[in-house]
Amino acid sequence: MQTKGSGAHPTPPAAVTLHDVARVAGVSVATVSYVANGRTNVRLSDATRLRVQKAIDDLGYRPNALAKNLVQGTSRFIGLVADGVATTPFAGQIIHGAQDEAWRHGFVLLVANTESDPQVENEAIDMMREHQVHGILYSTWYHREIAVPSAPNSSDMVLVNCFAPGSRARAVVPDERQGGRVATEQLLKQGHSRIAFINTTWESPARTGRLAGYRDALAAAGIDFEPANVIDAEPNQEGGYGAFEQIRRLDVTAAFCHNDRVAMGLYDAVRVRGLKVPTDLAIVGFDNQEVIAAHLRPPLTTVQLPHYELGAAGVRILLGLDPVPAGTVTQLACPVVQRDSDG
Amino acid sequence: MQTKGSGAHPTPPAAVTLHDVARVAGVSVATVSYVANGRTNVRLSDATRLRVQKAIDDLGYRPNALAKNLVQGTSRFIGLVADGVATTPFAGQIIHGAQDEAWRHGFVLLVANTESDPQVENEAIDMMREHQVHGILYSTWYHREIAVPSAPNSSDMVLVNCFAPGSRARAVVPDERQGGRVATEQLLKQGHSRIAFINTTWESPARTGRLAGYRDALAAAGIDFEPANVIDAEPNQEGGYGAFEQIRRLDVTAAFCHNDRVAMGLYDAVRVRGLKVPTDLAIVGFDNQEVIAAHLRPPLTTVQLPHYELGAAGVRILLGLDPVPAGTVTQLACPVVQRDSDG
DNA sequence: ATGAAAGCGCTAACAG
DNA sequence: CTGTTAGCGCTTTCAT
Numbered sequence: 188m189q190t191k192g193s194g195a196h197p198t199p200p201a202a203v204t205l206h207d208v209a210r211v212a213g214v215s216v217a218t219v220s221y222v223a224n225g226r227t228n229v230r231l232s233d234a235t236r237l238r239v240q241k242a243i244d245d246l247g248y249r250p251n252a253l254a255k256n257l258v259q260g261t262s263r264f265i266g267l268v269a270d271g272v273a274t275t276p277f278a279g280q281i282i283h284g285a286q287d288e289a290w291r292h293g294f295v296l297l298v299a300n301t302e303s304d305p306q307v308e309n310e311a312i313d314m315m316r317e318h319q320v321h322g323i324l325y326s327t328w329y330h331r332e333i334a335v336p337s338a339p340n341s342s343d344m345v346l347v348n349c350f351a352p353g354s355r356a357r358a359v360v361p362d363e364r365q366g367g368r369v370a371t372e373q374l375l376k377q378g379h380s381r382i383a384f385i386n387t388t389w390e391s392p393a394r395t396g397r398l399a400g401y402r403d404a405l406a407a408a409g410i411d412f413e414p415a416n417v418i419d420a421e422p423n424q425e426g427g428y429g430a431f432e433q434i435r436r437l438d439v440t441a442a443f444c445h446n447d448r449v450a451m452g453l454y455d456a457v458r459v460r461g462l463k464v465p466t467d468l469a470i471v472g473f474d475n476q477e478v479i480a481a482h483l484r485p486p487l488t489t490v491q492l493p494h495y496e497l498g499a500a501g502v503r504i505l506l507g508l509d510p511v512p513a514g515t516v517t518q519l520a521c522p523v524v525q526r527d528s529d530g
Numbered sequence: 531m532q533t534k535g536s537g538a539h540p541t542p543p544a545a546v547t548l549h550d551v552a553r554v555a556g557v558s559v560a561t562v563s564y565v566a567n568g569r570t571n572v573r574l575s576d577a578t579r580l581r582v583q584k585a586i587d588d589l590g591y592r593p594n595a596l597a598k599n600l601v602q603g604t605s606r607f608i609g610l611v612a613d614g615v616a617t618t619p620f621a622g623q624i625i626h627g628a629q630d631e632a633w634r635h636g637f638v639l640l641v642a643n644t645e646s647d648p649q650v651e652n653e654a655i656d657m658m659r660e661h662q663v664h665g666i667l668y669s670t671w672y673h674r675e676i677a678v679p680s681a682p683n684s685s686d687m688v689l690v691n692c693f694a695p696g697s698r699a700r701a702v703v704p705d706e707r708q709g710g711r712v713a714t715e716q717l718l719k720q721g722h723s724r725i726a727f728i729n730t731t732w733e734s735p736a737r738t739g740r741l742a743g744y745r746d747a748l749a750a751a752g753i754d755f756e757p758a759n760v761i762d763a764e765p766n767q768e769g770g771y772g773a774f775e776q777i778r779r780l781d782v783t784a785a786f787c788h789n790d791r792v793a794m795g796l797y798d799a800v801r802v803r804g805l806k807v808p809t810d811l812a813i814v815g816f817d818n819q820e821v822i823a824a825h826l827r828p829p830l831t832t833v834q835l836p837h838y839e840l841g842a843a844g845v846r847i848l849l850g851l852d853p854v855p856a857g858t859v860t861q862l863a864c865p866v867v868q869r870d871s872d873g
Numbered sequence: 874a875t876g877a878a879a880g881c882g883c884t885a886a887c888a889g
Numbered sequence: 890c891t892g893t894t895a896g897c898g899c900t901t902t903c904a905t
Binding site for chain 1: 594642827
């Protein structure tokens with residue numbers, strides 16, 4: 188049993204360094220560096236290699252990533268600044284996707300939450316740059332257009348779930364139009380031809396994109412677009428509930444809702460009238476918000492926003508694994524998740 | 531207009547260093563370091579101070595945090611390892627709270643998602659240690675007991691939303707018992723005295739704690755505990771829906787549900803019978819899962835799990851701002867969020 | 874096959 | 890008041 192200091196307070200283990208290992212193994216630090224990094228292109232006798240490895244294990248040597256990064260002039264950090272982690276489960280998915288992908292390539296995520304405060308945002312970006320991040324993922328919790336933050340060089344920044352026209356920053360966003368199309372097609376496939384669309388009142392890529400997709404699907408099926416069949420409502424349960432009155436006056440058998448929350452409200456309204464989903468009204472949602480969609484009665488057929496993939500694609504683009512030119516906006520497909528509400 | 535290199539590819543800005551600033555300002559690196567760090571205890575003439583500051587601004591100098599951390603032997607990193615960011619919105623709140631608090635003290639969050647894979651978990655912890663993190667927050671997405679990961683020294687690790695009996699690691703968790711008590715008291719306050727409790731079938735601190743709290747509240751109100759009034763059900767919508775049959779056979783006017791999802795299912799069952807919340811049955815939930823609770827009809831009175839505070843308290847404990855002895859488990863109160871379902 | 878030494882960008886004594 | 894200098898822990902030529 189060794190005594191070190193007074194032994195009263197457990198002295199911070201005082202990190203063992205390359206030098207310590209070198210001394211114990213009776214070799215130079217360079218040699219230790221080689222075997223620690225498993226370099227095969229340098230010739231070392233098996234004898235020393237083993238001896239050094241043993242010393243490393245015995246001492247429990249762990250490299251100091253800070254020093255390593257400093258000398259190499261580059262870190263294994265990727266910065267992720269998000270405008271709101273709290274608000275929805277969605278942001279969590281983006282982080283998750285980014286984290287997994289980064290990890291896979293030996294990178295670590297440095298996250299900052301800004302709550303859309305430009306002040307905080309700039310500080311966060313500065314801070315990340317000071318930490319020599321490889322690049323920055325700038326993400327928003329809902330798909331929207333942004334003004335790219337005052338970054339010196341936006342070439343090492345990729346936008347996730349948002350885009351900035353005119354910026355050189357690359358972006359990756361969900362394909363709202365394709366999503367709107369497959370949602371509608373799902374209803375069409377079930378034999379519905381008179382389909383209402385409860386859109387949101389919020390101007391956004393989701394609003395225009397999903398509407399366009401709805402029209403695409405109708406057109407492809409040879410069905411005339413009926414403007415009266417699209418209703419605007421607040422994108423929440425109350426909106427969906429309230430929209431029912433208009434729906435019932437329409438000659439439709441199905442409704443495509445802007446999101447799952449709207450669908451949930453609509454379910455409510457349908458049931459209050461003693462009606463049934465999907466026999467009296469077939470419903471398709473959007474978002475695949477699992478708390479809701481998977482547990483409504485009947486479970487809701489919906490379209491999934493590819494948040495996880497957005498995060499993952501973001502780091503792939505950042506790392507140059509998915510080579511895309513500056514300024515490109517990559518669109519990711521939104522798959523439909525079929526359950527039982529589509530008729 | 532200056533020319534540098536061929537100008538074809540935008541050369542990576544080649545980071546300006548202390549030396550560059552020193553050269554331009556005509557002073558030594560030490561001096562620059564002083565003013566860059568705003569040191570007031572060293573005496574510098576206002577003249578040089580200004581001159582240096584100007585050079586810093588002109589060149590757009592940004593300190594290299596890696597180098598700074600290296601020489602100081604300590605970083606401004608806090609590691610956060612989570613067992614699941616994706617599954618619920620809850621984990622996001624923990625991250626958010628931790629991030630805010632860390633930021634407030636000049637620290638950055640390094641996050642890793644492990645999906646409960648012990649392999650990944652260890653790698654994540656190692657990686658963080660290599661990056662010289664100040665300490666590690668180990669968090670779980672639901673409150674539970676864990677075996678503390680094989681960490682060399684758990685003194686710099688704090689457990690968030692989980693605990694490890696026998697470990698020296700400090701922990702911070704929600705006070706389930708107090709939560710169960712206030713939920714029940716809320717119903718009591720509204721005049722209900724015959725109250726059912728739909729508990730979860732999953733053995734967990736939430737299950738035992740909330741039940742204890744329910745009994746506490748009853749006892750304090752001088753009401754006998756009736757074992758038949760507690761029902762076990764799966765902690766989701768289906769469980770709540772199914773529990774109604776048992777509830778109706780009970781002589782109760784209110785139900786406290788293990789969580790909001792159960793409450794949502796129960797709402798459904800109540801409505802299917804043509805009954806009404808809260809007149810026919812008052813309901814209180816748990817979790818305050820906003821997508822559900824705020825938008826049910828009527829909006830759900832519930833108890834909030836302090837996830838944000840858990841994250842924040844975790845970093846405060848880690849940083850020694852909230853001094854607690856090793857091995858301590860800190861409990862955080864769960865506030866009730868009153869809406870309209872409690873009668 | 875291995876070691877010596879320079880230096881990454883920065884801080885902190887210590888001189889002057 | 891300000892400059893010189895010695896490292897922090899590590900990688901990497903370049904000698905030997």
